[in-house]
Amino acid sequence: MCNLIRLKAPESAVDYLVVGGGVVGLAIARSISEKFPKKSTILVERHTRAGEEISSRNSEVIHSVFTSNVYVRHLHSQGLYYPPDSFKTRLCIRGRELLYDRYEIHTRRVGKLVVATEKQRPYIESLHNKAQKLGWPPSFATTPDRPALRTQLLSGAEARQMEPNLSSEITGALWCPETGIVDSHALMESLEKDIIDSEGGDLVYSTRAVRVDPYTQTSPALPDIDAARRGWVVQVVTGNAGEGDAIFTKTLINATGLSAPLIANSLLPEAKRLPLFYARGSYAKYSGPGVSGVSHLIYPCPETEGKAHGFQSLGTHLTLDFRGNVRFGPDIQWISPGHGEDPDFWTKHLVPDDSRLEEMHRAVTRYLPGVTFAGLQPDYVGIRPKLVGPQGGFQDFVFRTDYPDTDKESQSRPLISLLGIESPGLTSSLAIAEHVVENMLGHVR
Numbered sequence: 001m002c003n004l005i006r007l008k009a010p011e012s013a014v015d016y017l018v019v020g021g022g023v024v025g026l027a028i029a030r031s032i033s034e035k036f037p038k039k040s041t042i043l044v045e046r047h048t049r050a051g052e053e054i055s056s057r058n059s060e061v062i063h064s065v066f067t068s069n070v071y072v073r074h075l076h077s078q079g080l081y082y083p084p085d086s087f088k089t090r091l092c093i094r095g096r097e098l099l100y101d102r103y104e105i106h107t108r109r110v111g112k113l114v115v116a117t118e119k120q121r122p123y124i125e126s127l128h129n130k131a132q133k134l135g136w137p138p139s140f141a142t143t144p145d146r147p148a149l150r151t152q153l154l155s156g157a158e159a160r161q162m163e164p165n166l167s168s169e170i171t172g173a174l175w176c177p178e179t180g181i182v183d184s185h186a187l188m189e190s191l192e193k194d195i196i197d198s199e200g201g202d203l204v205y206s207t208r209a210v211r212v213d214p215y216t217q218t219s220p221a222l223p224d225i226d227a228a229r230r231g232w233v234v235q236v237v238t239g240n241a242g243e244g245d246a247i248f249t250k251t252l253i254n255a256t257g258l259s260a261p262l263i264a265n266s267l268l269p270e271a272k273r274l275p276l277f278y279a280r281g282s283y284a285k286y287s288g289p290g291v292s293g294v295s296h297l298i299y300p301c302p303e304t305e306g307k308a309h310g311f312q313s314l315g316t317h318l319t320l321d322f323r324g325n326v327r328f329g330p331d332i333q334w335i336s337p338g339h340g341e342d343p344d345f346w347t348k349h350l351v352p353d354d355s356r357l358e359e360m361h362r363a364v365t366r367y368l369p370g371v372t373f374a375g376l377q378p379d380y381v382g383i384r385p386k387l388v389g390p391q392g393g394f395q396d397f398v399f400r401t402d403y404p405d406t407d408k409e410s411q412s413r414p415l416i417s418l419l420g421i422e423s424p425g426l427t428s429s430l431a432i433a434e435h436v437v438e439n440m441l442g443h444v445r
């Protein structure tokens, strides 16, 4: 596909080019334009506006920390294993604090109950014990004077005082007061505004990056580009135009989420590319009995028996939006492209349907027995970008760096790709940006 696009000489040059206007690309572009106001930073997004893909199709939960169910399997098979030093843990805690501090109006600390039946009690107890030991990540200049993660074990009766419609089978719960919700669209609008208002930042919509080439010492001399410079030449196409423009950038950030098509020509041979797996998650909205006065997020314990899917998502939980509307989801369904199918094949799986409702109803009534099938309606679908398949264990966020060439000059011209930014990517977004800008680009000029 990429080779059909002719390599053109760049017509313009920028310092930083960010591809992808989801919450991650926006947060990075914002941090760059804040940290390097005298440099030019451009973000290109293929849709007509920001956040049309993963960033607008998720639970909008501010996770207090990452408690993947993968963890549960490790817990059973290898003793207590928890990756406290993973990016997912560190960036989630840091991102959570940054969100609450800076975007107070778009966030609400509603708190979460992880509810357990008698058999599931060991799970929440071990989560609680782990939470006690969790420290603040090093990214905090001054360590807050409170635990990094507050949790409290409740009895079934105490949990029912908070949420009266919980099943009588629920005999314990873990209360996580730091969990909350975020209005992801409002957050992205704030980030956009910061970029537009910055000195050197700019946003370009309806524009796709279609080809990436390293610009090296041996590249053909390009007009207006000093031959000693290294970097990247990115071909972009706006709207339906057949042929686009070429932009030279010193630093390239690939924040394309689910998109495999942005393959660097000659850079990533098939064998070196990271495979991407896709896991569909459906949501249903609910109005009906059995959720009276519900005011907290409610998560079941993961199912650890039988089906592998318990390890890959946090289970069909109850979330609330800012108006108090109740939503259940996401479930998990693995999807993959048919032979020779377009890498954007997943877009056709975005249409919600009622085939998931029965299973969802069954899952939900285990903890909220009064929820009726009739009150459930398909709402929307999100796709998780996964770096490991259904049988995979814990997988961290990946920050991959490539350079245009092997010489010293090229080392300050990185292409940074953000891979597998699934949950808790929204919570972590501001911290991901901070990590990229402070730890990965801080020394780059």
Ligand SMILES: Cc1cc2nc3c(=O)[nH]c(=O)nc-3n(C[C@H](O)[C@H](O)[C@H](O)COP(=O)(O)OP(=O)(O)OC[C@H]3O[C@@H](n4cnc5c(N)ncnc54)[C@H](O)[C@@H]3O)c2cc1C
Binding pocket: 019, 020, 021, 022, 023, 024, 025, 026, 044, 045, 046, 047, 050, 051, 052, 053, 054, 055, 056, 057, 058, 059, 060, 061, 062, 063, 207, 208, 209, 210, 255, 256, 257, 258, 259, 261, 262, 281, 330, 382, 383, 384, 385, 421, 422, 423, 424, 425, 426, 427, 428
């Ligand atoms: C079902 C589900 C539930 C989730 N729940 C939560 C949650 O409750 N809490 C939480 O913290 N996280 C959650 N997440 C994770 C979170 O939503 C993601 O980590 C985050 O939104 C990823 O953002 P992104 O910017 O990387 O991707 P995206 O939002 O997909 O952004 C990528 C952008 O790149 C653009 N693009 C792609 N290719 C090109 C190209 N060639 N040229 C130009 N533009 C291009 C796309 O159009 C898109 O806008 C959930 C995810 C899913 C799927």
Ligand SMILES: *[C@@H]1O[C@H](CO)[C@@H](O)[C@H](O)[C@H]1NC(C)=O
Binding pocket: 212, 254, 255, 256, 257, 258, 259, 260, 261, 262, 263, 264, 268, 273, 274, 276, 415, 417, 418, 419, 420
């Ligand atoms: C950009 O990221 C996507 C996945 O998000 C990946 O498939 C692709 O190979 C990356 N492209 C480059 C040039 O690194």
Ligand SMILES: *[C@@H]1O[C@H](CO)[C@@H](O)[C@H](O)[C@H]1NC(C)=O
Binding pocket: 164, 165, 289, 290, 291, 292, 369, 370, 371
């Ligand atoms: C839900 O709780 C309310 C308030 O306590 C109660 O009136 C109602 O009967 C409960 N419904 C179910 C289905 O448990």
